[in-house]
Amino acid sequence: MMAPHKEDDPQPVPPEQVPKAVVSRLSLYLRELEHLDRLGHATTSSGRLGQTLGFTDAQVRKDLAHFGQFGYPGIGYRTEELLRVIRTILGTNQRWDVALVGAGNLGRALLKYRGFEERGFRIAAVFDTDLSKVGTQLEGFEILDASRLSEIIKSSKMKLAAIAVPAPAAQEVANRLAAAGIQGILNFAPVTINLPNGIRIISVDLAIEFEQLAFAVVNRFRVDPAEDPSKESQTD
Numbered sequence: 001m002m003a004p005h006k007e008d009d010p011q012p013v014p015p016e017q018v019p020k021a022v023v024s025r026l027s028l029y030l031r032e033l034e035h036l037d038r039l040g041h042a043t044t045s046s047g048r049l050g051q052t053l054g055f056t057d058a059q060v061r062k063d064l065a066h067f068g069q070f071g072y073p074g075i076g077y078r079t080e081e082l083l084r085v086i087r088t089i090l091g092t093n094q095r096w097d098v099a100l101v102g103a104g105n106l107g108r109a110l111l112k113y114r115g116f117e118e119r120g121f122r123i124a125a126v127f128d129t130d131l132s133k134v135g136t137q138l139e140g141f142e143i144l145d146a147s148r149l150s151e152i153i154k155s156s157k158m159k160l161a162a163i164a165v166p167a168p169a170a171q172e173v174a175n176r177l178a179a180a181g182i183q184g185i186l187n188f189a190p191v192t193i194n195l196p197n198g199i200r201i202i203s204v205d206l207a208i209e210f211e212q213l214a215f216a217v218v219n220r221f222r223v224d225p226a227e228d229p230s231k232e233s234q235t236d
Contacts, residue, residue: 012068022063023090028053029060030086037079045076097124099153099182101173102164103133103143106188110164111139121160125152129169146173153180160184167191174201 032052036044046060064070064082067089071077087093098116100107100123110116111123126138127146134145144152153161161182163173170189177185178195187193187203195201 013066018066022066025053025055025059025063026086026090029063030083030090030092033079033083033086037083041079043076044079044082046071048076092120094120096121096160097156097158098122099125099127099149099158099161099177100164101127101146101149101161101177102188103128103130103138104164106164108138110162110188111141123162124156124158127152149176150180153177153182158182160186162186162188163193164188 029049032049033044046057046064049055050057050060061071067085070082070085084093098121100110103126107126107128111126116123123141125144126141127144127149128134129146131145133143136143159182161177161184163170163177163185165173167189168191170187170191171193174185174187174193174195178199182199184200185193185195185202187201188205189203190205190207193201193203
């Protein structure tokens, strides 16, 4: 049973209007709720979720309000119910088969990671253009010839794919995936990919993440010259 609806409750907004940052935080809420569920906590609150994850309780409530009203007066949130709701919102209440293109070192690492399947994502096919790899086994998967990519994706109706190829090949691979019917791509190649509207691309570049960390560390104790009276302004 869902939380009772009142006339003055905020209404859910269309999915395309939900900020990306909100969707990212949903994944964090999901993981924390799973943790609480494993510990046997039948209920939780926006304050508890926020405190654990570093957000305010108002932020948690505002994020969830994009999708409806799920809290109960005097109770908070029912853990199992909110888990089901967020999984449905994220689409992880079903299993997703994923095509992986690229059977190099990064591809091997992705295949070894078991966390994907635990969250409903199963790598169902692995492709590579290197004919010396085609037909061999990698982490229990047979490597398929990339020339069969369109055929296999269309027949299996896969909608998600991961690209783990060198940067120069990434755009062509993405084009082929899109033509085969893939609607969402996780791109691990260190290059920007451009595809028609309607195909979602998320790029994961670990070097960029380290750059962001470096910026944070370098600037942690840096004083803005405009606020430091010991520094004189300089002009040309």
